[in-house]
Each structure stands twice: as structure tokens, then as C-alpha cells.
Amino acid sequence: MSSAHREASRLLKESSLKKLLALLFSAGSLVSVAETVPSMAEIPVSAEKPYVFFYHGAIAEGTRENPVSEKYGEYDFRGLKRALDSDDNYLIAEIREKNVSVEKHAKKLAEVVSMLLRKGVPAENISLVGFSRGGGIVATAAGQLDNQDIRYVLLASCPKKTDTPHWPPFRGRLLSMYEKDDLLAGSCAFLTEGPRTVNEFKEIALESGLGHGEFYRPQERWLEPVRAWISPGN
Structure with missing residues (x-):
């Protein structure tokens, strides 16, 4: 040759x-990214692996592609899922139907989490993360679960007027985050008041100037504390 x-x-x-x-x-x-669970009906059961339930904002309800807000731009649901996904956890992040009540979605979420608890998944391995209306679903489900070890993250979920949400009081570990210029959402501190309150609370007020749009796309300034909060080792 x-x-x-x-x-x-x-x-x-x-x-x-x-x-x-x-x-x-x-x-x-x-x-x-293979650990993203396709649907609530296909959740595997593992006592070792953490579970992260992510509930998107109302803008993504009933959609297939990333929706776009005239005010805040693209809601990057696919990017948000990738940012929260990990080899170390199961991520459950379904697109919700449109015009279904918060209470109905919350009941379904509470039932699925209760099933995991009954089957031996430690409560500290379960995290519920919600943005805007998705946070209302998470908070409503939390009142039904009433478990002090489940981890919750509410992103721009608590209205400025604290008498607006009719959420039942709930226990658990709560991280609240909002952007200071947000005209829709503010502090969740009212959830620490009353006869039954969250047993661990941390709140971060961001100053990006993006308002409600702060959580429309993956941003490390809020993703980093979220990842730390939902890590069972913390």
C-alpha cells in the first residue's frame, strides 16, 4: 500500500x-436529562432519589411551545426544565390544562406526593417548586399535605395584598423569592404568621428590574439558591 x-x-x-x-x-x-418524568402517572418510586415537582406560570397552560408575553417576552419552559433537571433527581414538570382550578391541580399534586410518602420516599427528598399561579397550586397542596419536612419554593407567587390568597396554613421548609419591581407578587412573610406556620423560612428579594419576568427564563441568581434549597443534603 x-x-x-x-x-x-x-x-x-x-x-x-x-x-x-x-x-x-x-x-x-x-x-x-433522562430523569425527567413524562407525566404524573409514570412516576417511579425510589427511597434514595430526590423528587422535584415544578409548576409553571399561568402563561404556559395549555401550550406546546414556549409562549411569549407581550410584556415579559418568552417564557422559556423548556430551558427552565433543563436548568432544574439533574442526574441526581426525578423532575416532574407537566404542562397543565388551561382553565382548570388551582384547587383541582393542588389536590392531584397532594395525592401524588402522599402516594410517594406512603411508599417510603422520605419527605425531605420531596421538593415542590412553583412560579406565579404554579406557586399558588404548590401552596394549596402544601396545606393538604401538612408535612414539616417537605421543601417548598415559591417564585413570585404571593400577591402584594396578603388577604388575596385563600391558602390554608401549612408546615414545611419554605424558600420565597420575588423581584422588587414586580407589580403582581411580593413577600410571602405572611405565611410565617398565625397558629400554624412554616417551620423554616427564607426569603430573597431580587433587584434585577425585570419584575414578574425575572422567572420567565433560567437565571443563575435565583437558580443557585433554589438548587441549594431543594438539595436533601442541606
């Missing part, structure tokens, strides 16, 4: 190897 032929053969082998490595890398990338 001539030197030219040998060189061509070598290059062909290298090219094939690169393609194989690219394919394997792509497969690995798919594995990294």
Missing part, C-alpha cells in the same frame, strides 16, 4: 472514531 493510501486510511479511521465519540457524547447528553 502506498503512503498516500495509508494516510487516507488513517484519516478515515480517525473520522469514524470522531463520529463514534460524538454519538456516545450525544447519548450521554440524553442520559443527563
Whole structure:
């Protein structure tokens, strides 16, 4: 075989190897998001792995693609799911039907979480994260669960007027986050008042100037404390 032929053969082998490595890398990338659970009806049960339930804002209800707000721009639901996904947890983040009551969604969520608890999943391995109307669903479900070890994150979920939400008091570990220029949402501190309150509370007021749109897209300034809060090791 001539030197030219040998060189061509070598290059062909290298090219094939690169393609194989690219394919394997792509497969690995798919594995990294493979723990996203397709639906509430397909949740696996594991006493070792954490569960993260993510409830999106009202803008995404009944949609298939990322919806767009005239005021806040694109609601990047796909990007938000990728940001919360991990090899270390099960992520449950369904698109909700439109025009279904908060109470109905909350009841379904509470039933699924109760099922996991009955089957041996530790409460500290379960986190419920909600943005805006999704946070109202999470807070309503929390009142039905009444468990001090479940972790909750409410993102721009508590209205400015604290008498507006008719949420039942609930226990648990609560992280509240909102943006100071948000005209719709504010502090969740009222949930620490009354005869039955959350047993651990932390609140962060962000100053990005994005208002309610702060949580429309993945932003490390709020994702970092969220990831820390829902980590069972903390």
C-alpha cells in the first residue's frame, strides 16, 4: 500500500472514531436529562432519589411551545426544565390544562406526593417548586399535605395584598423569592404568621428590574439558591 493510501486510511479511521465519540457524547447528553418524568402517572418510586415537582406560570397552560408575553417576552419552559433537571433527581414538570382550578391541580399534586410518602420516599427528598399561579397550586397542596419536612419554593407567587390568597396554613421548609419591581407578587412573610406556620423560612428579594419576568427564563441568581434549597443534603 502506498503512503498516500495509508494516510487516507488513517484519516478515515480517525473520522469514524470522531463520529463514534460524538454519538456516545450525544447519548450521554440524553442520559443527563433522562430523569425527567413524562407525566404524573409514570412516576417511579425510589427511597434514595430526590423528587422535584415544578409548576409553571399561568402563561404556559395549555401550550406546546414556549409562549411569549407581550410584556415579559418568552417564557422559556423548556430551558427552565433543563436548568432544574439533574442526574441526581426525578423532575416532574407537566404542562397543565388551561382553565382548570388551582384547587383541582393542588389536590392531584397532594395525592401524588402522599402516594410517594406512603411508599417510603422520605419527605425531605420531596421538593415542590412553583412560579406565579404554579406557586399558588404548590401552596394549596402544601396545606393538604401538612408535612414539616417537605421543601417548598415559591417564585413570585404571593400577591402584594396578603388577604388575596385563600391558602390554608401549612408546615414545611419554605424558600420565597420575588423581584422588587414586580407589580403582581411580593413577600410571602405572611405565611410565617398565625397558629400554624412554616417551620423554616427564607426569603430573597431580587433587584434585577425585570419584575414578574425575572422567572420567565433560567437565571443563575435565583437558580443557585433554589438548587441549594431543594438539595436533601442541606
